Amino acid sequence: MTDTSGQxxxxxxxxxxxxxxxxxxxxxxxxxxxxxxxVLSFGGSLGAARAAAERRADQLDAQAAPKRGGIxxxxxxxxxxxxxxxxxSVYTAAQIYDNVFDKLIVLDRNGSFLPxxxxxxxxxxxxxxxxxxxxxxxxHNGEPFTAADVQYTFQRILNPKTASAYTPxxxxxxxxxxxxxxxxxxxxxxxxxxxxxxxxxxxxxxxAKAIKAFDPKRHPIGTxxxxxxxxxxxxxxxxxxxxxxWGSGTPYVDSVIFRGMPVDEGRLAALQSGxxxxxxxxPLQDVKRLRSGSNPVFMxxxxxxxxxxxTFVVDKPPFNNKKLRQAVAWAIDKRAILAVAYFGVGQVxxxxxxxxxxxxxxxxxxxxxxxxxxxxxLLHEAxxxxxxxxxxxxxxxxxxLLKTGEIVKEQLAQIGxxxxxxxxxxxxxxxxxxxxxxxxxxxxxxxxxxxxxxxSLLLTHDATLNYSGYKNPALDSxxxxxxxxxxxxxxxxxxxxxxxxxxxxxxFVFVHYETLNYAMQxxxxxxxxxxxxxLRFKDVWLG
Amino acid sequence: MSAPATMPAAQDSRPVRFGLLxxxxxxxxxxxxxxxxxxxxxxxxxxxxxxxPYSYHAMSYDAVLAGPSRAHVFGxxxxxxxxxxxxxxxxxxxxxxxxxxxxxxLLVGIPLGLVAGYWGGLLDGLLMRLxxxxxAFPAILLAIALITILGQGLTVMVIAIAxxxxxxxxxxxxxxxxxxxxxxxxxxxxxxxxxHMRLMLRHVLPNSIGPTLVQxxxxxxxAIQIEAGLSFLGLGVQPPTPSLGYMLQxxxxxxxxxxxxxxxxxxxxxxxxxxxxxxxxxLRSSLDPRGRAR
Numbered sequence: 001m002t003d004t005s006g007q008x009x010x011x012x013x014x015x016x017x018x019x020x021x022x023x024x025x026x027x028x029x030x031x032x033x034x035x036x037x038x039v040l041s042f043g044g045s046l047g048a049a050r051a052a053a054e055r056r057a058d059q060l061d062a063q064a065a066p067k068r069g070g071i072x073x074x075x076x077x078x079x080x081x082x083x084x085x086x087x088x089s090v091y092t093a094a095q096i097y098d099n100v101f102d103k104l105i106v107l108d109r110n111g112s113f114l115p116x117x118x119x120x121x122x123x124x125x126x127x128x129x130x131x132x133x134x135x136x137x138x139x140h141n142g143e144p145f146t147a148a149d150v151q152y153t154f155q156r157i158l159n160p161k162t163a164s165a166y167t168p169x170x171x172x173x174x175x176x177x178x179x180x181x182x183x184x185x186x187x188x189x190x191x192x193x194x195x196x197x198x199x200x201x202x203x204x205x206x207x208a209k210a211i212k213a214f215d216p217k218r219h220p221i222g223t224x225x226x227x228x229x230x231x232x233x234x235x236x237x238x239x240x241x242x243x244x245x246w247g248s249g250t251p252y253v254d255s256v257i258f259r260g261m262p263v264d265e266g267r268l269a270a271l272q273s274g275x276x277x278x279x280x281x282x283p284l285q286d287v288k289r290l291r292s293g294s295n296p297v298f299m300x301x302x303x304x305x306x307x308x309x310x311t312f313v314v315d316k317p318p319f320n321n322k323k324l325r326q327a328v329a330w331a332i333d334k335r336a337i338l339a340v341a342y343f344g345v346g347q348v349x350x351x352x353x354x355x356x357x358x359x360x361x362x363x364x365x366x367x368x369x370x371x372x373x374x375x376x377x378l379l380h381e382a383x384x385x386x387x388x389x390x391x392x393x394x395x396x397x398x399x400x401l402l403k404t405g406e407i408v409k410e411q412l413a414q415i416g417x418x419x420x421x422x423x424x425x426x427x428x429x430x431x432x433x434x435x436x437x438x439x440x441x442x443x444x445x446x447x448x449x450x451x452x453x454x455x456s457l458l459l460t461h462d463a464t465l466n467y468s469g470y471k472n473p474a475l476d477s478x479x480x481x482x483x484x485x486x487x488x489x490x491x492x493x494x495x496x497x498x499x500x501x502x503x504x505x506x507x508f509v510f511v512h513y514e515t516l517n518y519a520m521q522x523x524x525x526x527x528x529x530x531x532x533x534x535l536r537f538k539d540v541w542l543g
Numbered sequence: 544m545s546a547p548a549t550m551p552a553a554q555d556s557r558p559v560r561f562g563l564l565x566x567x568x569x570x571x572x573x574x575x576x577x578x579x580x581x582x583x584x585x586x587x588x589x590x591x592x593x594x595x596p597y598s599y600h601a602m603s604y605d606a607v608l609a610g611p612s613r614a615h616v617f618g619x620x621x622x623x624x625x626x627x628x629x630x631x632x633x634x635x636x637x638x639x640x641x642x643x644x645x646x647x648x649l650l651v652g653i654p655l656g657l658v659a660g661y662w663g664g665l666l667d668g669l670l671m672r673l674x675x676x677x678x679a680f681p682a683i684l685l686a687i688a689l690i691t692i693l694g695q696g697l698t699v700m701v702i703a704i705a706x707x708x709x710x711x712x713x714x715x716x717x718x719x720x721x722x723x724x725x726x727x728x729x730x731x732x733x734x735x736x737x738x739h740m741r742l743m744l745r746h747v748l749p750n751s752i753g754p755t756l757v758q759x760x761x762x763x764x765x766a767i768q769i770e771a772g773l774s775f776l777g778l779g780v781q782p783p784t785p786s787l788g789y790m791l792q793x794x795x796x797x798x799x800x801x802x803x804x805x806x807x808x809x810x811x812x813x814x815x816x817x818x819x820x821x822x823x824x825x826l827r828s829s830l831d832p833r834g835r836a837r
Contacts, residue, residue, distance in 0.1 A: 283796060339607075
């Protein structure tokens with residue numbers, strides 16, 4: 001998201017401040033903003049149907065039988081704002097409360113749906129989905145889980161009084177019908193491709209009695225593997241194993257302690273000293289060293305992360321000139337940027353989704369680049385035979401993005417474009433971005449599991465986060481078709497067409513795909529990186 | 544209390560100052576060492592392109608965070624740029640800021656201090672309360688506030704630091720002027736019919752400027768620190784122009800991989816600050832016969 005979305009809700013201003021004061025890291029920051037504007041809507045992923053048993057097994061470490069007991073101490077990048085899944089807007093909070101709550105379905109590491117509180121689901125017609133629910137789930141307050149809780153959960157999210165940040169993810173829901181105690185039916189206003197993905201991303205099921213009896217912001221109560229124990233503000237959150245968890249055998253550890261550690265180097269040092277045994281967001285410069293060793297264990301995924309891209313204001317000079325944008329796209333050496341700015345971690349940028357995504361289509365012409373001769377020719381055709389001078393807004397808060405800017409500056413100099421860098425803090429940067437008061441800058445977008453989350457939010461002419469001024473009715477129409485189609489194969493083809501338009505018009509240059517990185521002690525087993533960026537400790541055990 | 548007031552032949556100040564300087568140079572090792580460092584750094588900054596074969600923004604993608612070697616004596620930074628080259632070019636920024644801000648501050652501060660001290664009364668009261676207000680701000684915060692208003696860049700940084708310095712220099716000068724304006728030679732000149740302008744510029748200023756110049760030299764050292772601080776915060780020159788503080792910022796995530804990326808800019812800051820400090824303290828002890836610090 002371009003952290004742009006930052007400007008939409010007053011809450012985000014706070015975030016900017018907190019980000020600047022170092023309370024939350026980039027990753028936390030990104031997700032927060034994303035959540036606040038509901039950028040999070042994950043997309044529906046493909047191939048929803050593998051056998052549940054198989055998937056359960058592949059979540060576990062293959063080598064050994066899981067052991068019960070122990071305390072898992074996790075170092076996160078920031079502090080939670082609150083622990084109510086309907087209203088929290090901080091990524092760190094989601095990392096914590098996703099262990100307290102269950103959703104109907106979840107995404108596995110390949111982007112397929114797994115059953116959770118729903119054992120089976122089916123689409124009765126394009127606008128109706130039915131879910132069979134587990135019979136043995138119990139909320140941490142002792143209330144048994146039933147279809148009424150599902151109904152309450154989504155009524156609560158859609159109730160304006162709740163002021164949920166996630167309303168846009170679910171406003172396609174017309175009604176939720178309790179068919180019987182363990183069957184629930186969703187009636188949609190219109191067919192909606194990303195529906196399942198959104199359920200898997202932000203559909204944490206809550207209980208009406210628990211919401212009334214406890215402050216949901218401070219004392220979350222779900223059916224999840226861990227029960228909330230305590231939250232010492234600005235220090236830690238402790239969760240305890242829920243002995244009545246419906247998933248047999250899990251969880252394994254007795255408790256989980258989440259600590260906020262905003263300083264990258266400090267987090268890694270805490271892991272190495274044993275203060276914590278699991279950390280999020282390994283600094284990129286340390287990845288090479290961690291990869292070559294076995295302690296701590298380094299973990300990443302090729303389909304979990306976020307795209308970093310250059311964005312232009314395309315309705316004002318000089319970048320209202322398509323050939324000029326194409327020249328930039330051809331001049332950039334993404335492999336050098338990967339090697340230098342990102343220390344070789346992540347992927348060369350190509351599209352809004354990573355190459356490991358089921359949505360990926362390999363029709364990116366710039367993948368063969370850079371091609372300076374072509375870039376120079378395009379620059380000539382664009383009417384700048386003698387080059388030009390442009391201004392790039394740099395974000396020093398995100399060292400990789402600023403380094404990218406500095407490398408791009410050198411690369412554009414080779415074709416005669418002088419790119420001056422102006423560094424800005426996040427807040428003035430987003431102000432200029434939102435007002436389209438820039439020429440070129442780096443941006444990123446969180447959680448684009450479903451391409452709709454990218455195109456409907458950033459690129460259609462009425463998109464809430466369209467800060468490039470891009471407008472193309474052909475693209476709008478394709479994005480709308482893809483959103484309303486429910487067959488994954490059809491949708492995939494439509495998104496390949498969308499990308500063809502994007503590669504031709506170049507409102508963005510996809511520079512890099514940043515991947516999520518975890519590190520842990522070798523005794524921590526069963527942790528995995530999920531494309532939903534969720535953190536689930538249910539299957540984690542300590543050797 | 545002001546040193547020149549006790550000097551003989553104080554009526555014509557110029558010979559006095561040069562006399563002092565030559566004497567100080569001969570006697571005071573601090574001045575000699577300080578001057579040597581400052582001159583050396585100035586020469587290095589001026590001749591940067593002759594000293595190093597690299598450009599400060601040329602990247603070497605296959606030598607990122609490399610250690611010191613024959614090709615790169617200080618090693619390279621996170622973008623594969625030669626650290627020695629960047630340190631050398633950084634002195635240009637440091638010295639521009641140090642000299643620029645202090646000269647600008649003197650241009651404004653001297654008239655203010657002189658007028659306030661010489662005239663006294665309501666004008667003095669008003670100016671000094673204004674200066675008190677400015678001095679109440681921590682220097683770096685005031686500079687940050689100004690940069691936020693005026694925007695980033697070298698010129699703005701020079702102006703911001705100068706604004707911080709004006710009250711300091713004006714106040715020091717005013718103190719000396721208060722002393723000197725009562726001196727018998729000033730009264731003598733007045734008795735001979737000298738006008739205010741002549742009294743201020745020919746008699747009071749030359750005999751009260753000493754401590755202010757000492758202070759100005761010391762403030763150059765401080766300016767180098769402020770510049771490094773502001774650049775560390777990203778408020779100084781814009782990349783890829785190198786600055787010592789910004790180099791520290793760029794390397795701060797990589798300290799464990801590349802200690803030299805922080806070490807050399809740190810040493811460079813220390814050396815520059817040391818040079819101006821030695822010069823300043825040396826001048827002070829030479830100019831104050833009682834060896835008292837102002």
